[in-house]
Amino acid sequence: MAKKLMKGCEAIAEAAIQAGCRYFFGYPITPQNDIPEYMSLRLPQVGGCFLQAESELAAINMVYGAAGAGARVMTSSSSPGISLKQEGISTCAAAELPCVVVNMMRGGPGLGNIQASQGDYFQATKGGGHGDYHAIVYAPSSIAEAVELMPKAFDVAEDYRTPVIILADGLIGQMMEPVEMPDNPNPVMRDKPWAATGYKPGGAKPRAIINSLYIETEDLDELCRRMQARYREIEKNEQRVELYHTEGAEFILCAYGTVARVCKAAVRILEEQGVKVGLVRPITLWPFPSGAVHDAIAQDSVKAALTVEVSAGQMVEDIRLAVNGCKPVEYLGEAGSRIPEAEEIAERILAMRRA
Amino acid sequence: MATIFQRTSVLTDKPFHYCPGCGHGIVHRMVAEVIDELGIREISTGVAPVGCAVFAYNYFDIDMYEAAHGRAPALATGYKRVHPDHVIFTYQGDGDLASIGTAEIVHAAHRGEKITTIFINNAIYGMTGGQMAPTTLVGQKTTTSPLGRDKDHCGEPIRMAEMLATISGSAFIARCALNNTPNLIKTKQAIKKAFETQIARKGFSMVEILSPCPTNWGKSPAEAMDWIQDAMIPYYPLGVMKEV
Numbered sequence: 001m002a003k004k005l006m007k008g009c010e011a012i013a014e015a016a017i018q019a020g021c022r023y024f025f026g027y028p029i030t031p032q033n034d035i036p037e038y039m040s041l042r043l044p045q046v047g048g049c050f051l052q053a054e055s056e057l058a059a060i061n062m063v064y065g066a067a068g069a070g071a072r073v074m075t076s077s078s079s080p081g082i083s084l085k086q087e088g089i090s091t092c093a094a095a096e097l098p099c100v101v102v103n104m105m106r107g108g109p110g111l112g113n114i115q116a117s118q119g120d121y122f123q124a125t126k127g128g129g130h131g132d133y134h135a136i137v138y139a140p141s142s143i144a145e146a147v148e149l150m151p152k153a154f155d156v157a158e159d160y161r162t163p164v165i166i167l168a169d170g171l172i173g174q175m176m177e178p179v180e181m182p183d184n185p186n187p188v189m190r191d192k193p194w195a196a197t198g199y200k201p202g203g204a205k206p207r208a209i210i211n212s213l214y215i216e217t218e219d220l221d222e223l224c225r226r227m228q229a230r231y232r233e234i235e236k237n238e239q240r241v242e243l244y245h246t247e248g249a250e251f252i253l254c255a256y257g258t259v260a261r262v263c264k265a266a267v268r269i270l271e272e273q274g275v276k277v278g279l280v281r282p283i284t285l286w287p288f289p290s291g292a293v294h295d296a297i298a299q300d301s302v303k304a305a306l307t308v309e310v311s312a313g314q315m316v317e318d319i320r321l322a323v324n325g326c327k328p329v330e331y332l333g334e335a336g337s338r339i340p341e342a343e344e345i346a347e348r349i350l351a352m353r354r355a
Numbered sequence: 356m357a358t359i360f361q362r363t364s365v366l367t368d369k370p371f372h373y374c375p376g377c378g379h380g381i382v383h384r385m386v387a388e389v390i391d392e393l394g395i396r397e398i399s400t401g402v403a404p405v406g407c408a409v410f411a412y413n414y415f416d417i418d419m420y421e422a423a424h425g426r427a428p429a430l431a432t433g434y435k436r437v438h439p440d441h442v443i444f445t446y447q448g449d450g451d452l453a454s455i456g457t458a459e460i461v462h463a464a465h466r467g468e469k470i471t472t473i474f475i476n477n478a479i480y481g482m483t484g485g486q487m488a489p490t491t492l493v494g495q496k497t498t499t500s501p502l503g504r505d506k507d508h509c510g511e512p513i514r515m516a517e518m519l520a521t522i523s524g525s526a527f528i529a530r531c532a533l534n535n536t537p538n539l540i541k542t543k544q545a546i547k548k549a550f551e552t553q554i555a556r557k558g559f560s561m562v563e564i565l566s567p568c569p570t571n572w573g574k575s576p577a578e579a580m581d582w583i584q585d586a587m588i589p590y591y592p593l594g595v596m597k598e599v
Contacts, residue, residue, distance in 0.1 A: 023437060049436045053429065054462035061426035061459070065402075065433025068420055073433070091423050196418040196434065198441060200397050201364070209412045211421040 003178040008143045009034030011179050012102060015150035016074055020187030022048030023073040025062035027055055027081060030114045031170040032104035035076040056081045060088030067097040068210035070195030072154055076102035079120050080111060089163050090129030094212035098157035102166040104173040107337035115337035116170035118257060121314035124167045125286040132224060134231050135163040136238060137285040139256040143177040156238060158190045160230050167285060171258045234287050241289035246278030246296040251349050253279045254293065254307040254319050263308055265342035270349055277349060290322035297323050304352055308340055309333040363387045365396055367416045376576025378533045378566030379408055379475065385543045386473060387415060389550055398441040400434060402427040406448035407481040425456025428463035431470040442553055444471040449490040450480045453515050467524030467558040471549045474515060474561055477568040478587060485571035489513045492586055512590065516563040520596035526558030528597040532565035534583040557599050565591055
């Protein structure tokens with residue numbers, strides 16, 4: 001497979017098509033517009049449908065309609081637009097509908113700015129919308145990894161009948177990198193006996209009711225128990241994490257997405273100075289790879305951990321829960337959209353070493 | 356003995372939960388009969404709203420969705436784009452369609468979406484307990500306009516059928532009422548025409564139906580029918596607003 005240079009948004013869109021996605025509903029917002037733009041040209045070429053919705057609310061509900069009809073469907077947006085989609089994501093979760101939602105995070109809160117940020121970690125990993133639900137959350141740190149994760153995202157969405165979020169940032173969306181794009185003209189689609197495809201009385205397929213309303217206490221409890229049991233299965237089977245130079249390290253950095261790449265540069269700077277530092281990079285932010293994080297930081301060799309984020313400190317809470325007080329966990333970063341420099345991260349580790 | 360009338364099999368056996376004198380049961384039966392008569396049952400799907408008809412998925416014996424408040428036309432759009440040869444209808448009340456879901460219905464019409472909307476206008480929020488709707492008449496008392504709707508404070512009622520008839524993507528728009536036998540006959544004819552419009556892929560179709568809500572209007576069922584004639588129809592004229 002030949003490598004080609006692609007912009008992140010376009011690579012993600014093409015990878016979705018190669019994974020069998022044939023329907024896209026979205027609304028323009030920077031910095032993810034290249035995804036709907038690409039889809040508007042490409043989907044009709046493969047017999048699919050792109051539709052620009054009148055709002056993010058409409059877009060996610062078109063996703064709901066198409067997912068209920070059995071389609072492989074996705075939407076994409078950026079932070080404020082993802083906030084608008086939350087009612088629909090909660091509804092899809094409760095109606096047990098598979099779909100993929102890409103969030104190219106930008107600076108917040110409010111309208112914020114259009115630079116890369118990581119301020120939507122809490123929203124993505126703790127539910128985001130109302131009620132007790134989770135979405136599976138993937139955080140690619142390169143365009144190649146995003147391309148690799150797209151088919152996985154559609155598959156797990158359908159395996160567990162749940163929304164899946166690709167939580168990237170504006171940098172992943174806007175930069176260009178070499179990727180190996182699979183060529184998969186006939187992706188294998190899963191059977192969906194639960195989908196609304198027409199009901200024949202007396203036929204083998206029961207009547208489809210795509211619904212998130214359970215007015216009787218017992219019925220809602222049954223749905224919630226079913227969803228929670230599924231979440232435990234997801235936690236057991238779907239955690240992904242990259243461990244980089246962690247074995248025998250003196251300090252452990254924790255970061256996801258593009259920030260993790262800056263951290264790798266900091267690891268190399270520190271190694272040149274004889275300081276052994278490793279990086280734990282969660283690839284699934286939910287389910288959070290708590291066991292791997294704990295084991296890396298709890299090693300006897302480790303003095304402390306440092307999480308680096310472009311947020312006021314969100315993932316650090318999950319790191320601290322995983323470590324459960326066995327080692328100190330510090331945080332470096334700030335809210336908004338300033339990405340820390342590798343030298344700054346290295347200096348902080350050196351300061352922690354002197355302390 | 357010959358059977359001259361029977362219940363359509365497109366409705367389930369589940370008894371309706373609606374109040375005495377409510378119009379929903381009448382319209383449910385008409386929609387189900389039309390689906391039956393057009394022979395489209397196996398390719399038809401319905402979308403229930405948030406409102407008194409929220410449990411419509413229990414009554415129509417076809418594939419059904421339940422939509423979030425106001426979003427039914429967007430959901431139906433998603434379905435229709437996946438199954439363009441199928442038939443889909445949304446069933447919405449006035450809070451759902453004319454307030455929180457205004458953008459979705461206007462843009463479904465604007466795109467000429469090949470869907471059918473059954474719009475129940477009873478001038479009030481029924482399920483939540485009788486609050487003012489965008490369609491509440493001036494002077495009409497509701498639980499959030501206890502002294503009567505004041506047009507200087509919250510405007511005059513919105514006429515959705517007239518508004519959607521101005522949009523080029525709509526192909527059939529009508530307003531009907533349930534208050535007497537001739538109007539019932541016209542209502543069913545309009546519903547049938549709306550579904551035929553969708554099947555012929557002409558564009559968006561909607562039937563607005565003036566429907567009684569005796570419970571929240573504080574009237575007997577008979578008084579409610581009179582109120583449709585005396586108060587609603589003068590403000591909401593009946594007829595076909597658009598037919599392509």
